Amino acid sequence: MRLGGRLAAAIEVLEDINRRHRPAADALRDWGLSHRFAGGGDRAAIGNIVYDALRRKRSAGWLLGDETPRATGFGALLLEWGQTAQSLNAALEGDKFAPPLLSNAELATVAGRKLADAPDEVRADSPDWCVPLLKEAFGEAWVEEGAALAARPPLDLRTNTLQATRAKVLAELAETGAEPAHLASQGIRIAPIAGDGRHPNVQAEPAFQKGWFEVQDEGSQIAAELADAKPGMQVLDYCAGAGGKSLALSAAMENKGQVFAHDAEKQRLAPIFDRMRRSENRNIQVVAREQELAPLTGHMDIVLVDAPCTGSGTWRRRPDAKWRLTSRQLDTRKAEQSAILDVAKGFVKPGGLLVYITCSVFPEENGGQVSNFLARHKGFAPVDHAALWQARFPGHDAAARLGPQFGISLSPALSGTDGFYFCALRKVA
Numbered sequence: 001m002r003l004g005g006r007l008a009a010a011i012e013v014l015e016d017i018n019r020r021h022r023p024a025a026d027a028l029r030d031w032g033l034s035h036r037f038a039g040g041g042d043r044a045a046i047g048n049i050v051y052d053a054l055r056r057k058r059s060a061g062w063l064l065g066d067e068t069p070r071a072t073g074f075g076a077l078l079l080e081w082g083q084t085a086q087s088l089n090a091a092l093e094g095d096k097f098a099p100p101l102l103s104n105a106e107l108a109t110v111a112g113r114k115l116a117d118a119p120d121e122v123r124a125d126s127p128d129w130c131v132p133l134l135k136e137a138f139g140e141a142w143v144e145e146g147a148a149l150a151a152r153p154p155l156d157l158r159t160n161t162l163q164a165t166r167a168k169v170l171a172e173l174a175e176t177g178a179e180p181a182h183l184a185s186q187g188i189r190i191a192p193i194a195g196d197g198r199h200p201n202v203q204a205e206p207a208f209q210k211g212w213f214e215v216q217d218e219g220s221q222i223a224a225e226l227a228d229a230k231p232g233m234q235v236l237d238y239c240a241g242a243g244g245k246s247l248a249l250s251a252a253m254e255n256k257g258q259v260f261a262h263d264a265e266k267q268r269l270a271p272i273f274d275r276m277r278r279s280e281n282r283n284i285q286v287v288a289r290e291q292e293l294a295p296l297t298g299h300m301d302i303v304l305v306d307a308p309c310t311g312s313g314t315w316r317r318r319p320d321a322k323w324r325l326t327s328r329q330l331d332t333r334k335a336e337q338s339a340i341l342d343v344a345k346g347f348v349k350p351g352g353l354l355v356y357i358t359c360s361v362f363p364e365e366n367g368g369q370v371s372n373f374l375a376r377h378k379g380f381a382p383v384d385h386a387a388l389w390q391a392r393f394p395g396h397d398a399a400a401r402l403g404p405q406f407g408i409s410l411s412p413a414l415s416g417t418d419g420f421y422f423c424a425l426r427k428v429a
C-alpha cells in the first residue's frame with residue numbers, strides 16, 4: 001500500500017472508533033481481520049497514523065480547522081510525519097486508494113495556521129474538562145506536559161536481575177538501538193519510533209524468552225524502586241494486575257522473603273504465572289481470594305497499592321482513553337482508591353509502609369487522595385520523599401516533582417516517563 005491507501009485506512013479506523021466508541025486496538029484489529037492482504041508494514045503505518053491522530057487530536061484537527069477523522073488523519077501526517085500540505089497532495093495524487101486531496105479551502109486553512117499560535121488547550125492536546133486538572137498538577141508547565149503526554153512513547157524494558165545484567169541485555173539487543181534508561185537502575189530504553197516505523201518485537205527475542213527482561217515503563221520501574229523492598233521482607237502487592245510491580249519487587253528482594261500478589265479481578269492475575277516462570281521469580285505467591293489475605297493482617301513490611309486510576313499519565317500509550325474519560329469516571333476511580341486504601345492499610349505492620357501509586361497526573365487521585373487518607377487515619381505519616389528520592393536517584397533532583405501534598409510525581413516532560421505518582425506512608429501507631 002502507498003501512503004494514500006494507508007491514510008484512507010487510518011481514517012476508516014478513526015471513523016469506526018468515533019462511531020462505536022471503541023478502543024483503538026480493537027478497531028485496528030478488526031480492520032486487519034477484514035483486510036488480510038495488508039502486510040505488517042502497512043498495519044504498522046496505519047496504526048501509527050491512527051495513534052498519532054488520537055494523541056494529537058486537537059492540534060491535528062486545529063491545523064485543518066476541523067475535528068473529523070479526515071482532518072485529524074491528515075493533521076497527524078503534517079505534525080508527526082514530516083509532511084507538508086503540498087508534499088502530501090503530491091504523494092496522494094493519482095493514487096486511487098487515497099482519500100480526496102486537500103481542497104483549496106483546506107490548503108488555505110493549513111497555510112494560515114502555525115501551531116505555536118494555537119490556544120493553550122490545543123497545544124496541550126487536552127480535553128477541555130481536564131485543563132484545570134493539568135494546570136493544578138503542573139502549574140506553568142501544563143501546556144508543555146500536556147504536549148509531552150501527546151507525544152509518541154519510547155519502549156522501556158526492565159532487566160530481570162535474577163537472570164541477567166543490564167549490560168548483558170543491552171549487548172543482546174544491540175541492533176535495536178537500546179540504551180540504558182536515564183533514571184531506573186535496571187531500565188533500558190528504545191527511543192520512540194519515527195514516521196511509519198515500528199518498535200522491534202522484543203518479546204520474540206531469545207533474551208525475552210529466557211527471562212532476561214520484562215517490558216515495563218520506566219516510571220513504573222522507578223515507582224517499584226522507590227518502594228525499597230529488601231531481601232527477606234514480607235510484601236503485599238494489593239492491586240497486582242498482571243504482576244508488573246510484583247516481578248520488580250521480587251527481583252529487588254533477590255527471591256528472598258515473600259511477595260503476595262492479589263487483585264480483585266482474578267482474571268487480571270492470569271499472565272503472572274507465565275511471567276514468573278520465565279523470570280524465575282520464586283517468592284511470589286498469588287492470592288486471588290480476598291478472604292485468604294486475612295492471615296497477613298498487621299504483618300506486612302510493605303503494602304503496595306498500585307491503585308485503579310484514570311490512567312491520565314499513560315495517554316502517550318493509550319490516547320483513545322484520553323477522549324473517552326469523563327469526570328464521572330474520575331469520581332468513580334477516586335471512590336475506589338479511598339476504599340482500597342482503607343482496607344489495604346490493615347495489612348501493614350507497625351513501622352511498615354503503605355505505598356500508594358497511580359499512573360495518573362491528576363492531583364485529586366494523588367496528593368489529594370493521600371491528604372484525605374491522612375485525615376481519616378491518624379496512625380500513618382508520610383516518609384521524607386525528598387530524602388528518599390535523593391538516596392535512590394542522586395544527581396537527578398530536577399527529574400521529579402516533590403510535594404507539596406507529599407509524594408513524588410513523574411511526568412513525561414520532566415522525567416521522560418509516563419505520568420506516575422508515588423507516596424509512602426509509615427505506620428507509626
Ligand SMILES: C[S@@+](CC[C@H](N)C(=O)[O-])C[C@H]1O[C@@H](n2cnc3c(N)ncnc32)[C@H](O)[C@@H]1O
Nearest residue numbers: 239240241243244245263264265268306307308
Ligand atoms: C493499575 S492496575 C495494577 C497494575 C499492576 N500493579 C502492574 O504493575 O502491572 C490496578 C489494578 O487494581 C485492581 N483493583 C481494582 N479494584 C480493586 C480492589 N478493590 N481490590 C484489589 N484490586 C483492585 C484492578 O483489577 C487492576 O488490576
